[in-house]
Amino acid sequence: MSRIPTGLQSRIMSAEQAAALITSGMTLGMSGFTLVGYPKAIPGALAASGHAKNLTLCTGASVGDDMDGVMARAGIISRRYSYQSNKSTRTLINEGSIGYIDMHLSHVPAFVNRQMGGIHIDAAVIECAAITENGLIPAASMGASDAFVRVADKVIVELNETIPLDIIGMHDVFEIGLPPNAKPIPIVHPLDRVGLNYIPCPPEKIAAIVVTQLKDKSPAFTEPNEISRVIGGHIIDFLKSEVSAGRLPQNLLPLQSGVGSVANAVLQAFADSGFRGLTMYTETFQDSALDLLDQGVVLGATTCAVSFSEAAQERFYGNLAAYREKLVLRSQELSNNPELIRRLGLVSMNTPIEVDIYGNVNSTHVAGSAVMNGIGGSGDFTRNASLNIFATESVGKKGAISCIVPMASHVDHTEHDTQIIVTEQGVADLRWKTPLERAELLIENCSHPDYRPMLRSYLEQAKKTAKSQHTPHDLSQALSWHQRFLETGSMK
Amino acid sequence: MSRIPTGLQSRIMSAEQAAALITSGMTLGMSGFTLVGYPKAIPGALAASGHAKNLTLCTGASVGDDMDGVMARAGIISRRYSYQSNKSTRTLINEGSIGYIDMHLSHVPAFVNRQMGGIHIDAAVIECAAITENGLIPAASMGASDAFVRVADKVIVELNETIPLDIIGMHDVFEIGLPPNAKPIPIVHPLDRVGLNYIPCPPEKIAAIVVTQLKDKSPAFTEPNEISRVIGGHIIDFLKSEVSAGRLPQNLLPLQSGVGSVANAVLQAFADSGFRGLTMYTETFQDSALDLLDQGVVLGATTCAVSFSEAAQERFYGNLAAYREKLVLRSQELSNNPELIRRLGLVSMNTPIEVDIYGNVNSTHVAGSAVMNGIGGSGDFTRNASLNIFATESVGKKGAISCIVPMASHVDHTEHDTQIIVTEQGVADLRWKTPLERAELLIENCSHPDYRPMLRSYLEQAKKTAKSQHTPHDLSQALSWHQRFLETGSMK
Numbered sequence: 001m002s003r004i005p006t007g008l009q010s011r012i013m014s015a016e017q018a019a020a021l022i023t024s025g026m027t028l029g030m031s032g033f034t035l036v037g038y039p040k041a042i043p044g045a046l047a048a049s050g051h052a053k054n055l056t057l058c059t060g061a062s063v064g065d066d067m068d069g070v071m072a073r074a075g076i077i078s079r080r081y082s083y084q085s086n087k088s089t090r091t092l093i094n095e096g097s098i099g100y101i102d103m104h105l106s107h108v109p110a111f112v113n114r115q116m117g118g119i120h121i122d123a124a125v126i127e128c129a130a131i132t133e134n135g136l137i138p139a140a141s142m143g144a145s146d147a148f149v150r151v152a153d154k155v156i157v158e159l160n161e162t163i164p165l166d167i168i169g170m171h172d173v174f175e176i177g178l179p180p181n182a183k184p185i186p187i188v189h190p191l192d193r194v195g196l197n198y199i200p201c202p203p204e205k206i207a208a209i210v211v212t213q214l215k216d217k218s219p220a221f222t223e224p225n226e227i228s229r230v231i232g233g234h235i236i237d238f239l240k241s242e243v244s245a246g247r248l249p250q251n252l253l254p255l256q257s258g259v260g261s262v263a264n265a266v267l268q269a270f271a272d273s274g275f276r277g278l279t280m281y282t283e284t285f286q287d288s289a290l291d292l293l294d295q296g297v298v299l300g301a302t303t304c305a306v307s308f309s310e311a312a313q314e315r316f317y318g319n320l321a322a323y324r325e326k327l328v329l330r331s332q333e334l335s336n337n338p339e340l341i342r343r344l345g346l347v348s349m350n351t352p353i354e355v356d357i358y359g360n361v362n363s364t365h366v367a368g369s370a371v372m373n374g375i376g377g378s379g380d381f382t383r384n385a386s387l388n389i390f391a392t393e394s395v396g397k398k399g400a401i402s403c404i405v406p407m408a409s410h411v412d413h414t415e416h417d418t419q420i421i422v423t424e425q426g427v428a429d430l431r432w433k434t435p436l437e438r439a440e441l442l443i444e445n446c447s448h449p450d451y452r453p454m455l456r457s458y459l460e461q462a463k464k465t466a467k468s469q470h471t472p473h474d475l476s477q478a479l480s481w482h483q484r485f486l487e488t489g490s491m492k
Numbered sequence: 493m494s495r496i497p498t499g500l501q502s503r504i505m506s507a508e509q510a511a512a513l514i515t516s517g518m519t520l521g522m523s524g525f526t527l528v529g530y531p532k533a534i535p536g537a538l539a540a541s542g543h544a545k546n547l548t549l550c551t552g553a554s555v556g557d558d559m560d561g562v563m564a565r566a567g568i569i570s571r572r573y574s575y576q577s578n579k580s581t582r583t584l585i586n587e588g589s590i591g592y593i594d595m596h597l598s599h600v601p602a603f604v605n606r607q608m609g610g611i612h613i614d615a616a617v618i619e620c621a622a623i624t625e626n627g628l629i630p631a632a633s634m635g636a637s638d639a640f641v642r643v644a645d646k647v648i649v650e651l652n653e654t655i656p657l658d659i660i661g662m663h664d665v666f667e668i669g670l671p672p673n674a675k676p677i678p679i680v681h682p683l684d685r686v687g688l689n690y691i692p693c694p695p696e697k698i699a700a701i702v703v704t705q706l707k708d709k710s711p712a713f714t715e716p717n718e719i720s721r722v723i724g725g726h727i728i729d730f731l732k733s734e735v736s737a738g739r740l741p742q743n744l745l746p747l748q749s750g751v752g753s754v755a756n757a758v759l760q761a762f763a764d765s766g767f768r769g770l771t772m773y774t775e776t777f778q779d780s781a782l783d784l785l786d787q788g789v790v791l792g793a794t795t796c797a798v799s800f801s802e803a804a805q806e807r808f809y810g811n812l813a814a815y816r817e818k819l820v821l822r823s824q825e826l827s828n829n830p831e832l833i834r835r836l837g838l839v840s841m842n843t844p845i846e847v848d849i850y851g852n853v854n855s856t857h858v859a860g861s862a863v864m865n866g867i868g869g870s871g872d873f874t875r876n877a878s879l880n881i882f883a884t885e886s887v888g889k890k891g892a893i894s895c896i897v898p899m900a901s902h903v904d905h906t907e908h909d910t911q912i913i914v915t916e917q918g919v920a921d922l923r924w925k926t927p928l929e930r931a932e933l934l935i936e937n938c939s940h941p942d943y944r945p946m947l948r949s950y951l952e953q954a955k956k957t958a959k960s961q962h963t964p965h966d967l968s969q970a971l972s973w974h975q976r977f978l979e980t981g982s983m984k
Contacts, residue, residue, distance in 0.1 A: 081924070096961030099926035104875075104908050110834070114878065117911075117923030118737065179745050179837020179878055184676040245610065253671050338830035338876060342602070345671020360903065368899075368967055370960035375908050383596075383875065384830060386606065386671055407860075409967065411852065411903035416596050416867050419609075431609030432573070434591035467978065468862035469588030475860055475901065475971040475978070483967045486959065 003130040003159055004209060011209045015041035018156050018208035019049055026122040027056040029112065029148030032063035033305035033332065034259055034284040035085075037141030039125045039158040040214040043067040047074035054078045058112070058121070060143020060304070060332050061105060061283070061376060062086065062259070064217035072098060082108045082144075083374040085259075094370045102364060102374040105283065105304075106336035109147035113333075114178050123207075124152035126199075129163040131209065135198040137168050140216070140316075141305030142331045146173050146199045154207040162213050166320035169197050171329045187340055190254050190281045190302045191328060218310040221287055224265030230424040231262070231391050232269025235349065238420065238427050239275075242387070248347075254281035255298075256341075256381045257289065258350040259307070264288045266349055266391055270297055281344050283335045283377040285327070287312045293326055300326040304335035336380040345386035350378040352390045354401075355446070356408040357439040357459060358471055359418045359430045361390055365410035367482040375412050382413050387420065394423035394448035400490040402451040404442055406458045407478035421446050435471040450492070454481075495622040495651055496701060503701045507533035510648050510700035511541055518614040519548040521604065521640025524555035525797035525824065526751055526776040527577075529633030531617045531650040532706040535559040539566035546570045550604070550613070552635020552796070552824050553597060553775075553868060554578065554751070556709035564590060574600045574636075575866040577751070586862045594856060594866040597775065597796075598828035601639035605825075606670050615699075616644035618691075621655040623701065627693040629660050632708070632808075633797030634823045638665050638691045646699040654705050658812035661689050663821045679832055682746050682773045682794045683820060710802045713779055716757030722916040723754070723883050724761025727841065730912065730919050731767075734879070740839075743769035747790075748833075748873045749781065750842040751799070756780045758841055758883055762789055773836050775827045775869045777819070779804045785818055792818040796827035828872040837878035842870040844882045846893075847938075848900040849931040849951060850963055851910045851922045853882055857902035859974040867904050874905050879912065886915035886940035892982040894943040896934055898950045899970035913938050927963040942984070946973075 004012065019042050022028065032038025038059070046052055047070045057071065058081040068086035071077050079099045080089060093100040103111075112119060126145050130137040138145055139160055149155055174195030176182050186194050224232070242248040255270075255278060257263045267288035270278065280289060280301035290312050292298040306327075308316055316323060334340060341348075352361045353372060363378050365371055382388045390413075392403045403423065415435065421428040426445035430438045443455045458477060466472035481491045496504065511534050514520065524530025530551070538544055539562045549563065550573040560578035563569050571591045572581060585592040595603075604611060618637050622629040630637055631652055641647055666687030668674050678686050716724070734740040747762075747770060749755045759780040762770065772781060772793035782804050784790040798819075800808055808815060826832060833840075844853045845864060855870050857863055874880045882905075884895045895915065907927065913920040918937035922930045935947045950969060958964035973983040 079926075094960035094962050096928075099929070100962060101924055101926055102908060107908075110878075111923075114837075115739065116878070117921070118739065119924055176835075179835065180681075180741065182835045182837065183680070184678060184831075184835065186676060188675070189672075247607065247610070249672065338834060339676075342830060343668075343671065343674045343676065345606075345674065365963060367959070368965040368970070369954075369958040369963050371962045375906075379875075379906075379908060383871075386602075386608070409965075410963070412906055412908065414867075414871075414904055414906070416594060416599075416871060416904065429609070431603075432593055432611055434571075434593055436588075437591070462861075466861040467859070468586035470586050470592060470863045471857060471861050471902070473860040473901075475975045478860070479967040479970060486967070 001165065003161065005131060005133055008131060008203055008206060008209060011206055012211060013208050015045040015210045018042050018210045019045035021156060021207055022046060022052045022123055024053045026052065027058060027120060029121040029124045029152055030057060030059050031126040031138065031141065031143055031145040032067065033060040033141035033143035034062055034307040035064050035219050036216045036305045036307050037127050037139035038063035038067045039127050040066050041158055041210050041212045042125055042156065043071050046076060047071050050074060050076060052076060058082060060108065066217060083376045085373040100371060102371065104375060104379045105332045105377040106338065106380040109144040109331060109333035112144060112147040112151055115151060121148050121152040123154050123156055124148035125156045127158045127160055129160060129167045130165060131157060132198055135201040137198050138171055139163055140167065142171060142329050143304060144332055146331045147333065149199050149201050155201055155205050156208045157206060159209055159211045160214065161211060162215055164317050164320050166324065170324045170327060171197050173199055173331065174334060176333065185334065185337065185339055190279045190344065191300045193328060218313060219307055221264050221309060222261045224268055227393050227424045228262055228265035231422055232266045234422050234427050235266055235389060235391060236269050236273045251277035253345040253347050253386055254279045256282040256346045256348040258378060259284055259376065260351060262351045262391065263349065267292065271295060281346055283332060290316060302328045302330055302335055304330060304332045336377045338380060338384045341381060341384035346381060348381035348385035348388045350382065350390055352392050354403050354405050354408055355390060355421050355442065356405050357442050357455060358435045359415045359438045360408045360411045361413035361418050362408040362410045363412040367486050368409035379413065383417050388418065389420040389422060390418060391422040394425050394446060399450060401485060402448060402491050404447040404451065404455060405481050407473060409479060409482045493657060497623060497625050500623060500695055500698060500701060503698055504703060505700050507537040507702045510534055510702045511537035513648060513699055514538060514544045514615055516545045518544065519550065519612060521613040521616045521644055522549060522551050523618040523630065523633065523635055523637040524559065525552040525633035525635035526554055526799040527556050527711050528708045528797045528799050529619050529631035530555035530559045531619050532558050533650055533702050533704045534617055534648065535563050538568060539563050542566060542568060544568060550574060558709060575868045577865040592863060594863065596867060596871045597824045597869040598830065598872040601636040601823060601825035604636060604639040604643055607643060613640050613644040615646050615648055616640035617648045619650045619652055621652060621659045622657060623649060624690055627690040629690050630663055631655055632659065634663060634821050635796060636824055638823045639825065641691050641693050647693055647697050648700045649698060651701055651703045653703060654707055656809050656812050662816045662819060663689050665691055665823065666826060668825065677826065677829065677831055682771045682836065683792045685820060710805060711799055713756050713801060714753045716760055719885050719916045720754055720757035723914055724758045726914050726919050727758055727881060727883060728761050728765045745837040745839050745878055746771045746773035748774040748838045748840040750870060751776055751868065752843060754843045754883065755841065759784065763787060773838055775824060782808060794820045794822055794827055796822060796824045828869045830872060830876045833873060833876035838873060840873035840877035840880045842874065842882055844884050846895050846897050846900055847882060847913050847934065848897050849934050849947060850927045851907045851930045852900045852903045853905035853910055854900040854902045855904040859978050860901035871905065875909050880910065881912040881914060882910060883914040886917050886938060891942060893977060894940060894983050896939040896943065896947060897973050899965060901971060901974045
């Protein structure tokens, strides 16, 4: 089949011509999620031209440097919404040059759909594999693209010819509707298909089509080190103990696994775990997940995006028709939806920056002020999963930072939400534990031996000075570790 | 009809005899929510006897002093789960004598149902209006009673003869099921009935029936003062502006209103607002809500409990048959369910203890260490509502405390979750605002003039010293207001 209907051939133009449709002050809704399926030609054209300034850029989640970085460095982005993980963008946010609003990923499409707080998407820019009479066949991520297309004044398509057309049928696009007319989402299994395999879009809304052959920048996974292997082992052991206790089925419940190398390593641990017949319901699907699928450990998955290294990308695109039976690509409005996360009863696994002794988790900020990436989907999953796990090395920066601290310098997941904390030192099961019991478990089981006596000493001092023994804090010292790190480069 | 089936008459016994079925170390699941529908005779008997010690008490939410206070003061409670608002219980928690685990109310029944983390309910003690061949007709709160009855080894009923039998048909009990077999909840309107009007309970599980005529301790509402009237006015004006902007329907979306006098006063403001045809989907239904129902301003509501003054109680019980058409009593698993809160698109209104300049909200702790009540349903509603509002006076303790602070001393609702902050000073609309924009709005629109220069000065100092302009904090001063309050009794 042709990738573009005859009636739309006239809208084909260069990236520069399409970029000219974007003007200063616009709010752009762009496709892309975990470095996949984002526009690659128009961002470059916008950056080179510089005619459109003061843009607000809203994406599903993180996109490649050839989009986020290129546009940020050109100085044309004044506001950036939802999740990012780009070095240049992060630097400009922390310098105060780009205003950043860090949101739960499930909120983004929901807020855009009902134009919450007056947000309006002037133009949607969406990477697609094809355009049909009825709408768009997205690339290998869904993100918030369906919402952007729905509400945008105009749609600009980057049509990527490198994506095999066998991707048609992998997406599942379901419109929930707006309150008071929103509908139940009839998904009861990760592989249920309940919607369309394209994003509905009237042809007249498509203002431009730019044909590209630009591949996604593959994320670089570091090979798992000994420490992440130990962490993965702890998680497997913990899940086995839950199965033994009759609290999880033999094939567990659908797994969610976060972004990045630690998450990738943790998932690798499932390969030799003995677990079989697993499913996943997750926002991103990395190399190790593809391995588990190929090994038959994982039977199938919902994901909002695939996010593969170059080798895994080749494997995936080379066997799309087969993977289409086992993978469903859904919008983040569904992949991260509390209704579905709770109904399916996910086991979520995410990576914190730091955890405090009472189980509050910081996922976003360094020493309270500087943002790292963003909360992403970790809030959606943690709050609603039937079992949530945060896994991290117990120390960072070669021991200069303890990941277990007296008080989190920024809180993204509260004590009411967190359950299982894992480091290479061990596991703290915080369920049904009081704040003081949590502190004991986190200090004894999870903190690094170098910091353990300091944490014990903080807790004793807090118990002595605080006016309550419920969550005793010594406010004069609670953030002193972070202050010391800022002043000396080490928490020690 | 008789309130007790013939076959169960033999299980009638005194409160003392029923209390004897409870032994040391047991975990009790007791009915009750916002001071309504809790057992009143057995707690007293347990306290008087003292034979059963080291009890773990799990409730839906807050219960009267004749249960929570009496048992706490008797020293027989070692652990207390989910929400409480009792003075004695609070004191013992903060002294470290009672271990308290403060949970999202939607989590409690979900965790109990699947015995998450190994929790087991030894005995459910449930206040009822009647027992039928099929199960229990609860009193005027549902709380987590259906979950407690489902999983408990035995059920003890306090049968309250003062509750008119016209209450039969007001409850709606729906079993979601456990993952991986959980079902969609088919509710699309607050008044939809989708389940049974009783809690299923096999007769053989009922170990004891204690007949009582003890009324709920009515909550005392203070008459709204001028400040809460101003706050209510700000909220009405804000909602009208949302309607004018086409962002809310004329009859809004279902309202949720929190517990207590401020919430009651805010709801009163709807009476003369001009709004009509409203609905509510909420966890508690207070006097002012009953007034709105009688005035026809509110057409109907789902609630987990009614929580009325003595006068409103009389009005309610005197016209139960009529109110049954307009009120649905559901378990907190449904009233607080993210699936339903998001689908129905609630407008939530809750009361914080303090809000920091970046919009993080503390709902539970005083100066970081001492717990006040608990998070209750505020997390469930805030995260999932289509519009969430936190309303508070700008100062507390006659001006000694600012409710807008540099950094929250405990975080229950993160910057990712909060939207609209209201004080008597004005409204801060935080939607799509960066942290620094939020700080400007909160300081200029919401903080008290006495504290405004101090907040401005903190922010300027933070911008100068922090390593990032994203969320600039001066960690050496961030909690200094709370320290000063602890040392001098004032934040000034």
